[in-house]
Amino acid sequence: MSAALSAQPAGQGVVESIEETVNGVLDPVVGVFASIVFFSVGNFPLVVIWLIVAAVVFSVYFGFIQFRGFKVALEVVSGRYSSPSDPGEVTHFQALTSATAATVGLGNIAGVGAAMAMGGPGAAFWMVVAGLLAMCTKFVECTLGVKYREIDSDGIVNGGPFKYLPVAFKRFPRAVSAALTGFFAIAILLFGVAGGGMFQANQTAVQLREVTGGETGILGGPVGGLIMGILIALVVGLVLIGGMKSIGSVTEKLVPTMAIFYIVSCLIVILGNADQIGPALGTIFTGAFSPEGISGGFFGVMFVGFQRAAFSNEAGIGSAPIAHSAVKTRRPVSEGFVAMLEPFLDTVVVCLMSALTVVIGGGLVFEDAMAEYAETGSSPDGVLLISEAFGTITGWWPVLLAIAVMLFAISTLITWGYYGLKAWHYLFGRGRASDNVFRSILLFFIIVGCMASFGTIVDFADAALFCCAFVNILGLYILMPVVKDEMRKYLADRKAGTLHELGAETDEDLARIRAEQGNA
Template identity: 30%
Template structure:
């Protein structure tokens, strides 16, 4: 077993106790539901006030802080609007089917309240650092109010890890993948070029980061929304069926259709909640770090600003992405592609996606928790090839959760630097190719940003539609990496003081470049684990401070009625 496979298995093991555990979706949704009821549906009642605050209606120049409400919102949005909106939505549909989108919506609606709570408390207990800037986030209320510095330390460590696993590596990985697909630009060139730009921005700290964010975020959101609407209206006859597929399969799971083998209720819910959290980060506590820098005397005012994030990020942008993918039909079609080795599974026997019995057994095999109950087992043995095509049987190749078709096995000719078909025998052990240098191509489902890019070609713009995804992903993901560098360096300051910041930034930039050439599936798995490592301590913290939160909101409205809230 090679190192990549070992890392993947280790992350799968950890994820089994974290984001993929049965309790996690209920915990995240439950906390949001509790605060929604406890605070009287603030995501509905305070929405208008949030808009007025962002527009600067109550702002004062001498308010303590580093950035305006709009700049703080833009910075936080730049951290949340990223690959989760483009690649993450596609990943949720690929794994859980249309039903996963419903659970993304639920996570976002309740997450508006969760975000309101975590940002309010983080702003309330923020501190001024040695260089005169503000530092805040869940670690500060954990220490300053709860007297649980140990929990703050756990959160800060998880933030640093998550800055790489959520804000850094998946972002450049998806950028490089799409830039290669669209412009045939080598991944390493994309990685190095953007790493240099990243370094130039983050050295300037929060003020430069906020300045970049408030200029880029509105432009990139408008560009993406217009492009998405052009695809959706091109396929207007599928808009209502797309919503029907989302709603109709909520409690039954998504049915098999085309190359998609179906997903159970539990799997669709897990993936929808998990991807929703990755997209809007409500409950994770990350955006609270950016909002803590905002100017303002009343913590609840910045909390109200933050509840706009899940609304914009998930209920608008993610929904548009989902409708593009579902209305265009690309999610259930098999596409010609080069198979990622972590997406490939060789299974014993001849299986097909053309009959219901085989489909059910394959679905059970592909869902981790039902794998042992499936009749499908990994294949081990030899496969004879002639001009790249298999001439022996007794196995089925699954790629990207679908039965692969028109498969060819290639190798790189070191003299000509060209791919050539293999004639001979290759060996498979426990479902995986022993020779990892073999390049496998064929038709299968695709996922992540590649699926979204393909969907954007099914509209008025035709093949040119993929450029919207390429440019959108470049801007979305790059600004996400910028924002997350700030989250990470605030965590470093909390743990080590300012002396550790420059070391962190250097490592952050280097890993950004390296991640451009790392296997996609492994990077996404790292992100899934890292995000939950922040979320669990944060959810515990805000639950312990529920009375404090209610009092803070009451104080805001008392001051507002006196004309003293800003």
């Protein structure tokens, strides 16, 4: 045994050996698969072009409803037009926070820093643009998720792409339709276990280990990883057992709290250097149109921003409609309006806060990261850039950032566990024994993820996830006239002053619903 290996904590060498073996065996297969999924035109992956073009098409087709309907979205999510008797499992707000829990996290924190190191400050401008366009994609897919959902006799909702894709593809041969929807479900399942489960657990363990003394601390080594894995698995397992209602109850508290903490932290850095806000915004704007030293120039920085935004908000992937379909409503398009807020929050608000924080507080670390990427092409660690900026508040503030990132990762893990469960239901059916098999698989990978990363498996799951975009968006194109019809009727009812969003078809219905609201 080598001296290096013998100096490691007990069991560490075995874990690393297994990890290297698994990654080594799968590397060639995953490399081919990823090269197909992320086939690039120039330096821009085709899947990202597919997502951005769809966002533009939907925005034009629906008359930029993300801007015209923003006030409607705020009114609906507030519960103003909701009734306790509406069918579904969770409120509009809980559905929004559950779906946002799967997207707000490392992509909006580390992803922004990485994008700006690769594309300069101007990349943040294009992330915001992409986020604004993506709002319409979420509007379309989440309306359909509710439109074609089914509610069991026990009140459990089954919705999302597993229900609307078969409708969209019914004009295809049955075998083709089943294959496309089945492929979508398999990809969601893979990412829910490996990407949403193992990767997020790994990142959570890294953050916990970092704030408890690193590898030599109380949670260092494989034993520490095992302990963290079991604890995280217990938390996730208990929440998942409660179903969507339990997830909504957790995320409606966790997501806003963490988001507020993160935004307030950014504002402390930004407002503490108020004289630099104008120059920082100017740097971001000018960098978007006249980048210096960036590969590809104008198009290079735009592509970096669009790509990171697509990876951040998951609009068009088909994951968010699974959570949104559980909402309590009688009008599917009402949840489409609520879903628009998701990219606005995670890609416009959070990403812009992150960008300003890095430009103002990143200092030499930010400059060094850009220089290193330009020289070596190595992907920068975006969390370090945010942490450096937070360090300007006080030396221990980055510890709070580590805790926030950890909680974001756990909320993402919980929501993706739910997505994976719904995919499992589509493929293998629903039942107590079947559900327990899935939960056991997920919890096992959570524990494994805390001990070893198996990066190749996660890369495979990541590629599988973005395969979903090709299938899902094809279905959205076919069904977008259905969404437009729903939107027109809904807006006409609102303009006429009727309360059809409450399901009031008669005066008696209206009186009953008003009485329910008064007693709620």
